[in-house]
Amino acid sequence: MSMCKTPAELEKMRRSGLAVHRILQAVAAGVQPGASTWDLETLAEAAIRREQAVSAFRGYRGYPCVLCASVNDEIVHGIPSRKKLLREGDVVSLDCGVLLDGYYGDSALTVPVGDPARLPPPVQRLLAATRSALAAGIESARVGNFLGDISFAVQRKVEEEGFSVVREFVGHGIGTHLHEEPQVPNYGQPGAGRRLREGMVLCIEPMVNQGSAQVRLLDDGWTAVTADGACSAHFEHTVAITRDGPWVLSQA
Ligand code: MF3
Ligand code: CO
Numbered sequence: 001m002s003m004c005k006t007p008a009e010l011e012k013m014r015r016s017g018l019a020v021h022r023i024l025q026a027v028a029a030g031v032q033p034g035a036s037t038w039d040l041e042t043l044a045e046a047a048i049r050r051e052q053a054v055s056a057f058r059g060y061r062g063y064p065c066v067l068c069a070s071v072n073d074e075i076v077h078g079i080p081s082r083k084k085l086l087r088e089g090d091v092v093s094l095d096c097g098v099l100l101d102g103y104y105g106d107s108a109l110t111v112p113v114g115d116p117a118r119l120p121p122p123v124q125r126l127l128a129a130t131r132s133a134l135a136a137g138i139e140s141a142r143v144g145n146f147l148g149d150i151s152f153a154v155q156r157k158v159e160e161e162g163f164s165v166v167r168e169f170v171g172h173g174i175g176t177h178l179h180e181e182p183q184v185p186n187y188g189q190p191g192a193g194r195r196l197r198e199g200m201v202l203c204i205e206p207m208v209n210q211g212s213a214q215v216r217l218l219d220d221g222w223t224a225v226t227a228d229g230a231c232s233a234h235f236e237h238t239v240a241i242t243r244d245g246p247w248v249l250s251q252a
Pocket of ligand 2: 106107171172203205236
């Protein structure tokens with residue numbers, strides 16, 4: 001099966017991407033001290049319904065929720081919980097995927113809880129570095145480049161800033177399935193891997209640790225946390241490779 005989408009398919013994927021964008025904005029607006037990650041799940045569920053979309057996550061390999069909400073040392077796949085309360089100075093990664101009109105969209109961002117100025121400066125730098133690593137990856141998502149160019153651009157930015165790339169989880173192709181070929185690692189060599197073609201749609205999603213890259217899985221079987229307990233950040237966009245350059249489908 002070809003990994004390349006037609007222009008008509010890209011228009012549909014744009015609608016899924018924009019839906020995910022608006023859903024995440026609605027969830028991010030509910031991030032405040034005292035809220036639980038279950039409150040965020042409730043906001044996500046309502047927003048998905050408003051978009052007349054279907055969750056891509058709930059039921060995926062048995063995942064129980066529509067949102068992943070990963071706080072501080074949680075890297076990805078945090079399961080929303082009524083017992084998990086957000087506090088000023090925390091950061092929370094919000095990851096959401098939907099299915100709309102046969103096509104998937106998937107995006108994530110990491111936001112401060114409360115006043116951003118009250119985040120510890122190293123955590124502010126972690127968020128900025130992860131955001132710019134995603135931007136560098138997107139900038140490399142061009143016809144004629146190689147998959148490894150994206151991976152390398154992400155890794156270089158992360159390591160330049162003194163942080164570490166998580167290797168256990170990777171980005172992915174996306175389309176009529178949430179996860180399609182190819183895998184998109186956040187580390188690699190320029191010029192390596194397959195060539196990027198017009199119509200490919202990739203989820204680029206750096207997961208970046210403040211300290212060591214080592215990961216531990218919690219007993220819930222889902223939540224991935226840093227082995228050293230330090231903070232982690234995650235940003236993700238659904239990106240189409242077009243003749244005119246990268247098209248970030250999950251961005252307004
Ligand atoms: N954005 C993540 C991914 O693309 C989220 C998957 S969570 C799951 O893999 F619940 F769907 F597994
Ligand atoms: Co993804």
